[in-house]
Amino acid sequence: MSRVRVLVGTSKGAFVLESDAKREKWDVRGPLFGGWEVYHMKGSPVDPNRIYASQSTGWFGQIVQRSDDGGDTWAPVSNEFAYDGVPGTHQWYDGTPHPWEFARVWHLEPSLSDPDTVLAGIEDAALFRTSDGGHSWHELSGLRGHGTGHSWQPGAGGMCLHTIIVSPEDPRRIVIAISAAGAFRSDDGGVSWKPINKGLRSEGIPDGEAEVGHCVHHVAMHPSRPDVLFMQKHWDVMRSNDAGDSWFEISDNLPTDFGFAIDVHAHEAETLYVVPITSDSEHFVFDGKLRVFRSRTGGGEWEPLTKGLPQKDCYVNVLRDAMAVDGLDECGIYFGTTGGQVYASANAGNSWAPIVRDLPRVLSVEVQTLA
Amino acid sequence: MIRVVLPAHLKTLAGVSGEVDLEVDGVVCVAAIIDAIERAYPSLRGTIRDPATLRRRPFVRFFVDEEDVSHVPLDESLAPSVASGATPFIVVGAMAGG
Numbered sequence: 001m002s003r004v005r006v007l008v009g010t011s012k013g014a015f016v017l018e019s020d021a022k023r024e025k026w027d028v029r030g031p032l033f034g035g036w037e038v039y040h041m042k043g044s045p046v047d048p049n050r051i052y053a054s055q056s057t058g059w060f061g062q063i064v065q066r067s068d069d070g071g072d073t074w075a076p077v078s079n080e081f082a083y084d085g086v087p088g089t090h091q092w093y094d095g096t097p098h099p100w101e102f103a104r105v106w107h108l109e110p111s112l113s114d115p116d117t118v119l120a121g122i123e124d125a126a127l128f129r130t131s132d133g134g135h136s137w138h139e140l141s142g143l144r145g146h147g148t149g150h151s152w153q154p155g156a157g158g159m160c161l162h163t164i165i166v167s168p169e170d171p172r173r174i175v176i177a178i179s180a181a182g183a184f185r186s187d188d189g190g191v192s193w194k195p196i197n198k199g200l201r202s203e204g205i206p207d208g209e210a211e212v213g214h215c216v217h218h219v220a221m222h223p224s225r226p227d228v229l230f231m232q233k234h235w236d237v238m239r240s241n242d243a244g245d246s247w248f249e250i251s252d253n254l255p256t257d258f259g260f261a262i263d264v265h266a267h268e269a270e271t272l273y274v275v276p277i278t279s280d281s282e283h284f285v286f287d288g289k290l291r292v293f294r295s296r297t298g299g300g301e302w303e304p305l306t307k308g309l310p311q312k313d314c315y316v317n318v319l320r321d322a323m324a325v326d327g328l329d330e331c332g333i334y335f336g337t338t339g340g341q342v343y344a345s346a347n348a349g350n351s352w353a354p355i356v357r358d359l360p361r362v363l364s365v366e367v368q369t370l371a
Numbered sequence: 372m373i374r375v376v377l378p379a380h381l382k383t384l385a386g387v388s389g390e391v392d393l394e395v396d397g398v399v400c401v402a403a404i405i406d407a408i409e410r411a412y413p414s415l416r417g418t419i420r421d422p423a424t425l426r427r428r429p430f431v432r433f434f435v436d437e438e439d440v441s442h443v444p445l446d447e448s449l450a451p452s453v454a455s456g457a458t459p460f461i462v463v464g465a466m467a468g469g
Contacts, residue, residue, distance in 0.1 A: 035380060059430040059464045060380060060418040076384070076414040080422055102423070 004326045005070065005368040006334055007051065008342055009038035012360035014053055015342075016071045019355075023332055023346040026355045032074065033065065040107050040321055040364045044115040048368050052118055052134065054105035062104050064120075066134050077134030081105070081122055084141035090124065091153040100124045100144070107321060109164035112171065119190075121161030125152060125178040127190060140190035143176070148195060148212045155180035155215050155234075162320055163219045167226035175229065175244060180215035183231070185244050196244030200233060217260045218320040222269035230272055230299070232262040232320070237274060239299050250299020256286055261323035265348060266331040270298035273325075273333060273349060275318040284315035284338075292335070294349050308352035309343065316341070321364040328369060336362025373399060374459035375408060381419070381462065385412040390459055399454040401433060402445040408462075419462060430465040 006017040013031030032038075033055045044050040049070045055063040062081070065074045081102050092098035103123040111117035116133040119140075126144055128137040143149070152159060163177035172189040175196070182197040200214045207213070215234035222228065231238040231247065237257050238247040251257035256276045265271035272295045278286040285291065290309040293302040316339035326332040333349050336342045340359040343352045372392045382388060393407040402425070409416045420427050425445075427433070432441045435450055436458050443449070452458035 057380070059428070059467075060384075061421070061428060062417065063384065063414070079417050082423060 002328060003370040004328065004332060005043070005048070005370055006324075006342065006344070006355065007041040007043065007053075007071070007364075007366045007368070008336055008359065008362060009041050009053070009321075009364035010336075010340070010360040010362050011037050014038040014041050014055075015356070015359060017342065017355050021328055023328075023344055024353075028356060029071065031360075032071070033063075036063070037104075038363065039104060040366075042108050042110055042366045043368045044110040045112050047115040048370055050110070050115040050133075052108045052110060054108055054120075056104040062102070064105065064108075064134055078130070078136055081120070081126075081128055081137050082139070083126060083144075084139040087144075088150060090149060090159065091151055093154060095153075097150075100126070103158060106160045106162045107164055109166065112166060112168055119164050119166070119174070121164050121176065123158045123160040124154070125159045125161040125181060127161060127164070127174075127176060129190070140186075142186070142191050143184060143193045146184075146193040148181070151212060152178065152181035153213065163216070165219060165221050165229075167221075168223045169226050173226065173243070175219060175221070177216040177219050177231075179217065180213065180234070182212045182214040183216050183219060183244055196240075197247070198245065199240075199247035200231075200238065201236070202234065204234070218262050220262045220264050220272070222264045225269050228269065228298075230262055230264065232259050232274055234258070234280060237262065237299065250295070252295075252300035252302060254293055254302050259318070260320040261318045261335060263323045263325055263333070265333075266325045266327045267329075268296070268331075268348075271296050271348070272299060273323065274302075275323065275335065277317050283317045285317070288312050288314050290314045290316060290337070292333070292349055292352075305345075305349040305352070307350065308345075314339075319363055321366075322362050324365045324367040326367045326369045332367070334365050334367055336365045338362065372456055373404065373407075373453055374456050375404065376459045376461040377408075377415075378462055378464040380464065381415055384414050384418065386414075387412070392456075395454075398446070398448050400446050400448055401427075401440065401443060404449075404460050430467060432463045432465065434461040434463060435459075 002021040008015040013034040015030030039054045041053040051067040053065040087100035089097035107121040109119040120128040127140045165175040167173035177183045227243045229240045289311045292305040316337035323335040333345045
């Protein structure tokens with residue numbers, strides 16, 4: 001019988017939540033790596049027992065953990081992320097040159113075809129790859145070196161490479177996003193890159209339509225249409241039908257279009273989910289109501305989903321990597337909040353129930369659908 | 372054989388409890404002790420000192436006999452009591468908030 005395994009990274013450890021296809025009763029394991037920030041945890045699509053986790057603290061730095069048994073046991077793999085060659089500088093918040101410095105791993109993206117191959121997005125923004133199960137990491141330095149890297153600036157949360165999308169049709173196509181540099185694409189497996197920010201408008205930067213400098217919060221894609229991308233930006237929800245070569249706004253009737261998370265229904269490529277928050281200075285849902293908004297038309301015509309979610313006195317946020325979908329016939333949607341709740345919907349968002357309520361601040365949510 | 376006390380998180384990461392006993396090659400100095408820690412417990416590489424610069428991580432301090440030796444040159448010999456095992460070399464994580 002099918003099962004789902006929800007991988008939750010929090011500010012004080014990781015949790016593994018498992019259920020059967022009904023998604024009503026849950027087994028909760030954790031905290032794993034208790035006391036550490038777990039920015040991201042994700043399983044290999046080809047071997048669900050292989051899971052990688054980014055574990056870090058300001059005290060002791062970065063650890064990358066790997067499980068080969070579905071999260072029961074873990075062992076550290078390499079935590080060495082050395083920039084290729086002479087790293088050079090990027091821009092600091094005040095516009096002065098600042099050396100590239102490794103801070104942490106924000107996102108791990110296991111290969112669609114090989115459990116030993118993983119891409120890692122790090123802060124200060126760069127892309128690394130392992131081909132040996134995490135025992136060594138090597139920078140795909142063409143990204144920082146393609147020409148605009150020296151002008152990248154950090155966002156408030158640091159200059160992080162937080163989104164990595166590999167096309168299921170062509171693994172040489174990789175889309176990444178950086179706060180606050182923008183989105184970039186490679187069509188040759190990460191050797192060469194170009195900015196893909198045309199159509200984005202950001203009022204808070206000197207040139208609102210600049211080639212780089214946009215604070216992209218997250219990008220999502222449905223595997224059946226790798227050329228169609230959806231973006232939650234620092235203000236604006238955007239869509240591209242040409243793999244990011246151009247973008248247009250799809251915020252439409254959203255009450256506010258500021259947010260972090262965005263995702264796509266597993267089986268309906270035009271059904272999107274976002275969790276709007278009040279503003280760039282008030283990072284909590286507006287009016288005290290936790291509402292997921294769904295569009296069934298690929299943007300535009302957004303409807304609030306509230307059944308089972310608190311509609312008063314709720315002031316949480318959903319961070320950029322804290323929403324995921326499962327692949328069961330009736331698509332399940334999951335998200336975690338900064339208040340420590342993890343909510344699940346077993347009916348594509350029509351109703352919700354908390355799996356857990358009192359975790360530490362949730363940083364990431366991923367889901368494995370297990371046969 | 373020298374004695375080393377690790378902070379709680381690093382004991383967990385290394386899979387040890389209590390003090391650890393380590394052999395240090397040559398002069399018993401901060402750098403050599405950390406070398407020995409990382410040799411014995413590879414999972415601790417990068418957790419006490421930055422792997423690129425080899426500088427102590429900012430939120431980590433070293434103590435010997437209640438004296439802060441965090442700023443002692445990395446290759447300077449520590450007190451003989453450390454080399455003899457009479458006194459442990461203590462690695463402490465800052466009690467900063469968060």
